[in-house]
Amino acid sequence: MLKLLESLASSSSTWIELRYHARHSKRLVVRNGRVEETSSSEQTGVGIRAFVDGAFGFASTSDLTRSGISRAADVARSAARAFAVAKRQRIERLARATLARGNFPLETEDPLQDHTLDEKLALIVRLERQVRNEHELVVSSAVSYEEMIDEKAIATSDGAAFTLHSTRPGLRILAVAGKEGKQAYFLETIGVTGGWSDLFRARQPEEQVRRAVRLAVDQLEASAPTGGVAQVILDPDLVSVLAHEAIGHNVEADIVLGGAATADKLNQRVASEKVTLRDSGMSVLKPNAVGLMPVDDEGIPNEGTTIIENGILRSYLHNRETAGHFDVAPTGNARANTYQDEPLVRMTNTYIEPGVTPLEEMVASMADGYLLRGFSQTGQADSNGEFMFGVKEAWRVQDGHQTELVRGVTISGNAFETLLSVDAVGDSFDWEYPAGYCGKGQAAKVDGGGPFIRCRLTIGGSQEGANG
Amino acid sequence: MGRGELLDRCQQAVRMTTDLGADQAEAYAESIDKLVARAEKSDLQIFKGQMETAIGVRAFIGGQCGFASTNRLDQLDAVCRDAIALARISPEDPHNVLPEPQEIAPIASLRDEAALTLTAESAIEYAASMLREAEKMDGRLIVNVASFNSSLRDSAVANSLGIGAEQSDSSFIYGVVATARDGDRVSNFDEQVCATRYIREIDVVRPVRRACENALASLDAEKGESFVGSVILAPGAVADILVRAVLFQISATNALNGSTRWKDSIGEAVAVAELTLLDDGHLDGGYASCAFDREGSPRRQLPLIEGGMLRAHIHNAYSSHATGAANTGNASGTAQSPPGIDTTNVIIAPGRQTSEALIADVEQGLLAQRFSGNVDPISGDFSGAVKAARLIRHGRLDRPVSGTMIAGNVFDILNHISGISSDREQILSQTLPFVRLENVSVSA
Numbered sequence: 001m002l003k004l005l006e007s008l009a010s011s012s013s014t015w016i017e018l019r020y021h022a023r024h025s026k027r028l029v030v031r032n033g034r035v036e037e038t039s040s041s042e043q044t045g046v047g048i049r050a051f052v053d054g055a056f057g058f059a060s061t062s063d064l065t066r067s068g069i070s071r072a073a074d075v076a077r078s079a080a081r082a083f084a085v086a087k088r089q090r091i092e093r094l095a096r097a098t099l100a101r102g103n104f105p106l107e108t109e110d111p112l113q114d115h116t117l118d119e120k121l122a123l124i125v126r127l128e129r130q131v132r133n134e135h136e137l138v139v140s141s142a143v144s145y146e147e148m149i150d151e152k153a154i155a156t157s158d159g160a161a162f163t164l165h166s167t168r169p170g171l172r173i174l175a176v177a178g179k180e181g182k183q184a185y186f187l188e189t190i191g192v193t194g195g196w197s198d199l200f201r202a203r204q205p206e207e208q209v210r211r212a213v214r215l216a217v218d219q220l221e222a223s224a225p226t227g228g229v230a231q232v233i234l235d236p237d238l239v240s241v242l243a244h245e246a247i248g249h250n251v252e253a254d255i256v257l258g259g260a261a262t263a264d265k266l267n268q269r270v271a272s273e274k275v276t277l278r279d280s281g282m283s284v285l286k287p288n289a290v291g292l293m294p295v296d297d298e299g300i301p302n303e304g305t306t307i308i309e310n311g312i313l314r315s316y317l318h319n320r321e322t323a324g325h326f327d328v329a330p331t332g333n334a335r336a337n338t339y340q341d342e343p344l345v346r347m348t349n350t351y352i353e354p355g356v357t358p359l360e361e362m363v364a365s366m367a368d369g370y371l372l373r374g375f376s377q378t379g380q381a382d383s384n385g386e387f388m389f390g391v392k393e394a395w396r397v398q399d400g401h402q403t404e405l406v407r408g409v410t411i412s413g414n415a416f417e418t419l420l421s422v423d424a425v426g427d428s429f430d431w432e433y434p435a436g437y438c439g440k441g442q443a444a445k446v447d448g449g450g451p452f453i454r455c456r457l458t459i460g461g462s463q464e465g466a467n468g
Numbered sequence: 469m470g471r472g473e474l475l476d477r478c479q480q481a482v483r484m485t486t487d488l489g490a491d492q493a494e495a496y497a498e499s500i501d502k503l504v505a506r507a508e509k510s511d512l513q514i515f516k517g518q519m520e521t522a523i524g525v526r527a528f529i530g531g532q533c534g535f536a537s538t539n540r541l542d543q544l545d546a547v548c549r550d551a552i553a554l555a556r557i558s559p560e561d562p563h564n565v566l567p568e569p570q571e572i573a574p575i576a577s578l579r580d581e582a583a584l585t586l587t588a589e590s591a592i593e594y595a596a597s598m599l600r601e602a603e604k605m606d607g608r609l610i611v612n613v614a615s616f617n618s619s620l621r622d623s624a625v626a627n628s629l630g631i632g633a634e635q636s637d638s639s640f641i642y643g644v645v646a647t648a649r650d651g652d653r654v655s656n657f658d659e660q661v662c663a664t665r666y667i668r669e670i671d672v673v674r675p676v677r678r679a680c681e682n683a684l685a686s687l688d689a690e691k692g693e694s695f696v697g698s699v700i701l702a703p704g705a706v707a708d709i710l711v712r713a714v715l716f717q718i719s720a721t722n723a724l725n726g727s728t729r730w731k732d733s734i735g736e737a738v739a740v741a742e743l744t745l746l747d748d749g750h751l752d753g754g755y756a757s758c759a760f761d762r763e764g765s766p767r768r769q770l771p772l773i774e775g776g777m778l779r780a781h782i783h784n785a786y787s788s789h790a791t792g793a794a795n796t797g798n799a800s801g802t803a804q805s806p807p808g809i810d811t812t813n814v815i816i817a818p819g820r821q822t823s824e825a826l827i828a829d830v831e832q833g834l835l836a837q838r839f840s841g842n843v844d845p846i847s848g849d850f851s852g853a854v855k856a857a858r859l860i861r862h863g864r865l866d867r868p869v870s871g872t873m874i875a876g877n878v879f880d881i882l883n884h885i886s887g888i889s890s891d892r893e894q895i896l897s898q899t900l901p902f903v904r905l906e907n908v909s910v911s912a
């Protein structure tokens with residue numbers, strides 16, 4: 001396929017990018033003792049982007065013949081020409097860069113394909129049974145397994161020609177506990193880029209089941225927090241969400257050009273000097289990050305970008321178009337979800353670098369506040385840096401001791417004010433972006449991580465006398 | 469690929485799957501032809517043409533069931549074999565059944581024939597006109613995204629019990645995400661999205677004005693106030709908080725899973741008597757309308773909550789067989805996923821007062837256009853930030869506020885609704901009023 005794409009790209013009269021993408025997905029779901037779903041999906045095609053007269057046009061096709069791809073290329077070129085006429089400001093240039101050539105295979109000692117679906121189904125049947133048997137208050141349970149195998153071949157008319165291969169397995173464990181008409185749930189997610197045993201490298205799934213059940217049950221008795229500004233410790237899971245949703249999107253150069261709060265803030269202080277924040281297509285500090293991507297979909301290597309260095313904003317994230325606009329080198333952040341999508345500026349693995357303070361020390365020196373763990377996968381961040389995220393597990397901390405569990409906690413604030421308030425950065429590190437997916441018009445597998453950090457933000461809770 | 473050909477392929481896949489050893493089989497196929505014109509950063513960004521046909525096959529062997537899909541229709545044999553292989557590793561479940569054929573009443577008006585001739589230039593012009601409208605309003609506005617999507621879809625379903633149905637439709641989704649910037653002050657973003665089946669109903673000005681007005685208002689927003697009192701949810705916030713939790717409760721899948729409190733509540737009061745909520749999959753021109761569901765069962769109008777009483781759960785063939793309840797024709801999904809259960813066009817019946825009258829009765833309160841937060845549909849607990857919000861004082865809208873959060877429990881507040889507006893808005897497939905709640909916790 002790469003040879004065919006290279007041949008079509010080299011004979012194009014205009015700049016063109018041809019991306020073959022085959023995605024093979026499998027999904028197994030067991031719920032309440034029943035195998036609810038065993039499914040597989042294949043989605044294969046070629047996405048073509050043409051750049052003509054300062055405008056992009058895009059077309060996609062699942063016809064993989066030379067003539068089918070050529071027809072789609074003509075559609076993309078025509079669309080670009082039509083757009084060039086209507087566009088106010090034409091794109092002056094795409095940034096020049098050394099473009100990738102060769103093969104970029106996934107390196108794993110234990111490929112997913114070496115394990116049968118029977119084996120994978122047997123594991124999740126066993127884990128789901130463990131959820132139900134773990135505690136008498138469990139009223140509902142589900143465990144699901146998903147794997148996504150991507151094969152890409154990409155060629156551009158200015159010289160990129162390479163193949164990429166990745167496999168991404170993931171596991172989700174849901175426990176719902178109930179008592180006296182009240183219900184509470186806990187959802188645990190695990191995901192990696194890698195093979196079968198890589199999925200269980202950081203933690204064993206049986207431990208995750210025990211944790212999910214314990215927290216679902218404990219939440220039944222938990223009280224609601226009192227709303228207001230509080231000192232909090234965020235775990236790596238919440239740090240990853242803050243880094244990705246509240247900071248990361250606001251440094252994607254297309255969002256910056258759209259008027260994000262980070263516009264004109266380069267080389268200014270936006271965070272405490274204890275904070276250094278990076279995005280990297282490589283899996284630094286720990287292996288198997290979900291957003292592992294050594295080369296982006298434009299053929300630019302992604303070896304990492306320092307976004308915030310000791311509190312100072314140093315760089316945005318770019319594709320070739322935005323890098324051309326800002327007259328900087330592209331950072332390798334152009335990504336497309338499926339063959340039907342055009343590459344956008346996207347994060348890969350976004351994280352805060354670890355510091356020096358042990359978690360125990362942060363808790364011991366806290367007079368009144370909360371230790372917050374886990375993102376509940378609800379929330380939103382705004383282009384002015386305001387955010388609101390749900391928290392899975394919130395513990396009250398009083399006089400240096402972790403005391404009671406509280407339920408239904410949300411946190412909100414301005415991301416940059418929150419980072420300016422950071423007074424301690426932990427000495428550990430984990431990849432923990434809980435959903436593994438980012439949505440920005442298209443889905444993308446990403447990761448995030450960091451240490452524990454201590455900061456100040458607003459806790460959402462109740463005022464006295466309210467319903468619920 | 470056109471309608472007749474799509475149904476032929478489904479019937480072919482059903483025959484192949486049973487010939488390969490399945491007892492029963494089902495195939496669902498969709499062919500979608502899309503045009504997308506997208507503007508970003510207040511300028512046109514990209515134009516896309518997308519065309520894809522996909523087919524999904526379910527194989528049943530006794531009570532075993534497996535599903536496989538592909539967008540390579542030249543590999544029909546492989547996908548049928550995959551579905552059978554997946555069925556063979558699945559344990560028996562007596563409720564894995566296909567629906568029997570029923571009479572399907574057609575909906576004549578879901579495809580706008582004029583859409584067949586919509587050109588790339590027309591789609592680009594819709595996106596460009598959204599940018600011009602924002603520019604006319606205020607120089608501080610930035611259109612982060614303006615997009616116009618046109619979609620022509622053919623779908624077909626067939627099963628080995630004799631179901632064979634097909635439909636064509638068109639849809640147009642357009643919307644805008646806007647922010648405002650004044651010096652160092654940056655507003656919240658505001659997003660407005662509209663959908664219709666007909667070119668004649670496209671009005672790109674309306675979402676642009678609404679998003680821009682909200683973005684501009686939030687530029688001047690200051691910190692709100694903490695109190696317990698009246699909160700009026702605009703239709704967008706009603707969707708975010710109330711509808712989301714209610715729809716979770718009325719899904720038979722969730723009831724079967726034991727994760728709903730309304731599992732055995734049919735016939736019981738779950739809300740104030742003024743609340744009536746319907747699901748209508750057969751609505752003329754409805755954005756989520758189709759004559760048949762993902763399994764080929766007929767869509768219908770179904771009262772879910774009537775006068776505050778829970779009337780029904782929504783079902784597909786599996787949940788209907790498992791519970792003994794009637795199949796309501798709510799099987800959902802695409803050709804690339806096995807059938808689930810979902811609502812279609814969700815409608816809250818209008819109340820007696822206008823939204824202005826609801827505001828006029830409030831001494832101290834808050835009007836929230838959007839909600840960004842946590843809604844736990846199991847416990848009903850919600851907590852999060854309100855967006856494009858304004859204080860209400862002495863019956864009138866007062867200043868815009870930011871950094872304000874509300875919290876409570878959906879199932880409690882369904883019984884503390886003090887007003888539902890007669891005016892409603894359509895948000896994609898939902899038609900929703902303003903809803904006034906009492907004793908809500910507001911934190912700033």
